[in-house]
Amino acid sequence: MDGPVGHLQGWIDQVIVVTRLNGPKFAVNPDLVQRIDSAPDTILTLVDGTKYILAESMSEVIELITDFRSQLIARAQAIQTSDVDDVAAPQLSVVRAQEEER
Secondary structure, eight states, rough: OOOHHHHHTTTTOOOOOEETTSSOOEOOOOEEEEEEEEEEEEEETTTSSOOOSSSOHHHHHHHHHHHHHHHHHHHHHHHHHHOTTTTOOOOOOOOOOOOOOO
C-alpha cells in the first residue's frame, strides 16, 4: 500500500496514530507522551517538550494509549505461554550455595 498510511503499516505495533487539528495524521510513540491537556483543544506534550494540538479528545488519546499498552502486555503473555515445537525449554532456577563446613 502506498502513501502515508501504507508506510505506517510496519510501525503500527509500536505507535499510536493521532490527527493534528488541521487534518494530517501522524504516529507517536506512546512511551514518549509526558502529558495530555484539554484547554479546550487537546494538547499532547512529549517528554522533550514538543506539543501537538490534536483533533482527538483527551479521553480518545488515553484510550489509544491504554489499548496500545494492553496489546503489548497480551503479546508478552502469549510469548511466555507459547510452546516451541512442543519441546520443553530448559527452565532456570535459583541454586543456593552450600554453606562451607567449619
